[in-house]
Amino acid sequence: MAVRKIVKIGDELLRKKSKPVKHFDEDLWELLDDMKESMYKNDGMGLAAPQVGVLRRCVVIDVNGLYAELINPKITFQDGEDIEEEGCLSVGSFHGRVKRPYKLTVEAYDRYGYQFVLSGEKMLARCVCHELDHLDGILFVDKSLDKDKYFKK
Ligand code: ZN
Secondary structure, three states, X not given: OOOOOOOOOXXXXXXXXOEOOOOOOHHHHHHHHHHHHHHHHOOXXXXXXXXXXXXXXXXXXXXXXXXXXXXXXEEEEEEOOEEEEEEEOOOEEEEEEEEEOOEEEEEEEOOOOOEEEXXXXXXXXXXXXXXXXXXXXXXXXXXXXXXXXXXXX
C-alpha cells in the first residue's frame, strides 16, 4: 500500500469523466488499497479515483466508522434535502454549503465484482454524492451555495 499524491483543483484531470471499471483484478485492489490509505492519511471522509489521477469509476468512503468501497456506483433512489458545509481534499481549506439529498440508495460493486446496495442518510448521503460527482468531473465548489466566495478569491 502506498499513499498517493492528491490531484488539486486547477488540474484538468479532475474535470474529466471517469470510465467504468471492467476488471476486478489485482490492479484494482492495489488502487483501492492506496486510495484507502491516502484518504486516512489526509483525514478525508471519502476519496474518488480521479483525485489520485486515475479516471476509473471507484470511490472509497468512511462515514462514522463505516468504510466502503464503491465501484461503478449508481444512485438508484434519493429523497429530501439537506444543506451542510463540505470540503474536499482536492480543494484545500475552503468549505462551503451544498444542498444534497437527505437520504439515498446507491448500487455498486465491491472489489471482487459482487453487486451490493448501500442506503444512508445525512452525512453518508452527502459523502456518496460528493464522491460520485468526482467521477463526472464535478467539484463541490461548482454547486456550493457559497461558490461566489470561492471563485472571487
Ligand atoms: Zn472531493
